[in-house]
Amino acid sequence: MHLSDNSAAESAAAPGPVADWIRRAPKAVLHDHLDGGLRPxxxxxxxxxxxxxELPTEDPEALALWFRDAADSGSLERYLETFVHTCAVMQTREALFRVAAECAEDLAADGVVYAEVRYAPEQHQERGLGLDEVVDAVNEGFREGERRAGGRITVRALLTGMRHTRRSLEIAELTVAHRDRGVAGFDIAGGEIGNPPADHLPAFQYLKRHNCHFTIHAGEAVGAESVHEAVQVCGAERIGHGVRITDDIQVQDDGTAVLGHLAAYVRDxxxxxxVCPTSNLQTGxxxxxxxxxxDLLHRLGFRVTLNTDNRLVSGTTMSREFQHMADAFGYGPEVFERFTVAAVESAFLPLxxxxRIIGEVIRPGYAALG
Ligand SMILES: O=c1[nH]cnc2c1ncn2[C@H]1C[C@H](O)[C@@H](CO)O1
Ligand SMILES: [Zn+2]
Structure with missing residues (x-):
């Protein structure tokens, strides 16, 4: 199957009403960018x-729309250009603390019980903060947000190295230095084209040597070969997006699917x-x-998790992603319970x-939906 076989592109739908049971369902998000989710x-x-x-407008509603429209470009590179405005205002300890606290609060208000929130510390040094200061400020903000949410959410940070800079080893070292103190793992993000993950092998080898978790953005703008590189060359435990793995799946006329060796490896x-559906629509x-x-990946037994990517930039929330998938595929609570359990099973948390989160929060939460 090739994704570009579809006809005209659909723009990311304007947010509609969300069913009450979706709001109440416990959710887990593994892929949410701190600098893509600020309140306008x-x-x-x-x-x-x-x-x-340099903000395009000072009206909050207009600003929210501006982000979604500007990011609705069909290109990952153009999508990423919008982050210049969010990163510009996240350059002090106070600003990072506030943004992180509000992030935890907003996720909790949406029914998220576990979140791994990522950001690139190197992008928050324009006004002189050291990398450790950036990480400490964000962690303190997450702890504050957890407190404000009455302990209904657990938040961990993932530290992101940017593909186009050459600081990934430094960020990997920062991740190891801060693990067990609010940081759960590492990620690589940024424009995929021309920046293969193997360029960052020293970072991944360092993380492996230190038994540290990492995920890699792959299979978003580049095809299945980028997923192969992320998994087999770099050793990623999870894949950010990864939807282009479908390049390695042949759907026959009778509807049966034949998996190539890479797709089988990832599934098995x-x-x-x-997976971040709305973001995928925006970036093409x-x-x-x-x-x-x-839906194909879910039906074939892949370990699918559902995520926001960037709540502001993609104009979404976990509830909205659930609603879009419920509308598109008729999913009910049992499918979302499966995605949510899958997310926590793949979380960079101790077993x-x-x-505990699955047994004490997610299973009872879905049972209570009736
Ligand atoms: O979906 C994405 N693909 C690649 N890079 C991304 C995506 N969403 C956000 N980013 C970038 C922009 C942010 O500034 C950076 C760190 O969060 O990660
Ligand atoms: Zn992302």
Whole structure:
């Protein structure tokens, strides 16, 4: 199957109403960018505080729309250009603390009980912060947000190295230095084309030597070969997006699917795919919700997880992603329970904590939906 076989691209749908049971369902998100999920009103206030004068508008609703529309470009590179405005206002300890606390609060208000939130520390040094100061400020913000949410959410940070800079080994070292203190693992993000993950092998080898978890953005703008490189050359435990794995799946006329060796490896080794449907529609990695490969991958037994990627930039929430998938494929609570359990099983958390969240929060939460 090739995703570009679909006809005209569908733009990411404007948010519609979300069913009550979806709001109440416990959710887990493994792929959510801190700098892609700020409250519009917070961006405007922080911009005033720090004298950043480049925002496209100072009206919160118009700003939210601007992000979604600007990111709705069909290209990952253009999608990523919008982050210049969010990163610009995240350059002080106070700003990072506030954004992280609000992130945890907003996720909890949406029913998220476990979140791994990622960001690139190197992008928050424009006003002189050291990397450790950035990580400490974000971690303190997450702890504050957990407190404000009354302990209904657990948040861990993933530290992201950017593909186009050459600081990934430094960020990998930062990850190991801060693990067990709020940081759960490492990621590589940024424009995929021309920046293969193997360029960052020293970082991945360092993480492996230190038994540290990592995921890699792959199979989003580049095809299945990038998933192969991320998994087999770099050793990723999970894949950010990964939807282009469908390049290695042949769907026959009778509807049966034949998996190539890479697709079979990913499925059979339970390598989680951090799928972000709305973001995929915006960057051109998929054309329509109704033909998004998540359903094929789910039906073939891949370890699928459902994620937001960037709540502000993609104009979404976990509840909205659930609703889009319910509308597109008729999914009910049993499918979302499966995605949610899969996410926590693949979380970069110690096994007893994963079991506690699944057994004490997710299973009872879905049972209570009736
Ligand atoms: O979907 C994505 N693919 C690649 N890079 C991304 C994506 N979403 C966000 N990013 C980048 C932009 C952010 O500034 C950076 C760190 O969160 O990660
Ligand atoms: Zn991402």
């Amino acid at each position: 009103s917070t961006i405007i206030e922080l911009a005033r505080d720090c004298g950043y004068g 080794n339970r390598i989680a795919l951090e 990695a998929a054309k329509h919700y109704a033909t998004h490969p998540i 007893p904590e994963r079991r």
